[in-house]
Amino acid sequence: MWKDWIRPLVRPLPQWSTIALAPPQHAVTATLRWEGSSADVTVDHTVASLNPLVIATSVDAGQHAVLEYRDNKTSRLLGVLHLVRDPLEIEAPSLALYRVASGEHYCLSWPRRTWNAWLQNRLMLKHRSSNGLNTDPVAVQQLMVAYLCPKPVVLVAVNTDEHQNLFPMDLIGPLERSGYFSLALRSTNVSVPILREARRVALCHVPATMKQVVYQFSAHHKNALTDWSALSFPVRSSREFGIPAVAEALRVQELTIVHSQEIGLHTFFICRVVSDEAGVQVAQLHHTAGFYQDHRRRRHVPFDEV
Numbered sequence: 001m002w003k004d005w006i007r008p009l010v011r012p013l014p015q016w017s018t019i020a021l022a023p024p025q026h027a028v029t030a031t032l033r034w035e036g037s038s039a040d041v042t043v044d045h046t047v048a049s050l051n052p053l054v055i056a057t058s059v060d061a062g063q064h065a066v067l068e069y070r071d072n073k074t075s076r077l078l079g080v081l082h083l084v085r086d087p088l089e090i091e092a093p094s095l096a097l098y099r100v101a102s103g104e105h106y107c108l109s110w111p112r113r114t115w116n117a118w119l120q121n122r123l124m125l126k127h128r129s130s131n132g133l134n135t136d137p138v139a140v141q142q143l144m145v146a147y148l149c150p151k152p153v154v155l156v157a158v159n160t161d162e163h164q165n166l167f168p169m170d171l172i173g174p175l176e177r178s179g180y181f182s183l184a185l186r187s188t189n190v191s192v193p194i195l196r197e198a199r200r201v202a203l204c205h206v207p208a209t210m211k212q213v214v215y216q217f218s219a220h221h222k223n224a225l226t227d228w229s230a231l232s233f234p235v236r237s238s239r240e241f242g243i244p245a246v247a248e249a250l251r252v253q254e255l256t257i258v259h260s261q262e263i264g265l266h267t268f269f270i271c272r273v274v275s276d277e278a279g280v281q282v283a284q285l286h287h288t289a290g291f292y293q294d295h296r297r298r299r300h301v302p303f304d305e306v
């Protein structure tokens with residue numbers, strides 16, 4: 001069809017693709033390389049802040065490092081981020097922070113890659129005030145490279161006597177070697193002061209079928225929840241903290257917050273996992289980069305899109 005041919009010429013690929021995936025993802029491996037050394041950081045790197053774009057890891061890779069994302073089936077290099085050690089002091093000596101200096105992906109062939117980035121950037125600048133990311137197109141392009149490793153989506157449950165809330169997050173993850181688990185939350189989120197004080201939270205790993213609900217709950221980044229009983233789905237108490245958690249979650253993890261630090265527009269929470277309860281075994285909602293889904297679609301192995 002001529003429309004299939006003309007579409008990529010005039011319309012950019014979506015930045016993100018929402019997919020259904022059984023966790024943990026085994027599609028992509030992330031490797032950190034520096035001065036002749038390398039380490040698998042697939043479950044040992046997270047986004048600490050979007051603006052500036054900062055990556056946290058428990059691997060000390062010196063001053064300059066390269067983060068590579070590779071497709072496990074084909075061994076093909078999908079994208080790279082060039083990292084520079086961030087001088088920011090952090091009260092967790094086993095963690096290193098790296099600023100993203102530059103990045104590129106190889107999911108599209110050269111002319112299309114450049115053209116698609118140009119179309120995406122033009123659209124971002126047009127909708128700058130409403131894109132929710134508060135960062136410039138170059139950093140968003142680099143962030144998309146970080147999403148080559150599909151990121152699981154959770155609903156974060158917060159509950160104190162005065163405040164309750166449930167909102168979606170995907171800038172989360174384990175920092176395996178140090179045993180930490182981190183969350184990067186925009187400092188304007190209404191629950192940030194409560195999290196800093198209460199220091200406890202429950203992560204509900206949500207089924208892909210809950211996508212609509214999850215997106216509706218992004219409003220709760222700005223407005224706290226008024227009443228747990230008003231939810232359209234059942235909740236049950238988390239094991240140790242008794243925080244209301246999504247009953248149909250694949251997994252509920254309770255975290256204690258051991259340290260929090262503002263980095264740019266985000267608050268970076270460093271946590272320890274207190275409990276980890278398995279629930280239903282279904283596909284989880286994930287986000288990946290739109291150009292990776294397009295690359296897989298052209299190879300006839302797309303992720304299930306929801």
Ligand SMILES: Cc1cc2nc3c(=O)[nH]c(=O)nc-3n(C[C@H](O)[C@H](O)[C@H](O)COP(=O)(O)O)c2cc1C
Pocket residue numbers: 130131132133153168169170171172184185186189214215218219221
């Ligand atoms: C699925 C999903 C995951 C999100 N993950 C995060 C996150 O990890 N950290 C964060 O600060 N905000 C996260 N957000 C919130 C958005 O970035 C944004 O702040 C929120 O939707 C409010 O948008 P607005 O400020 O444009 O109104 C997420 C939103 C959605 C829908």
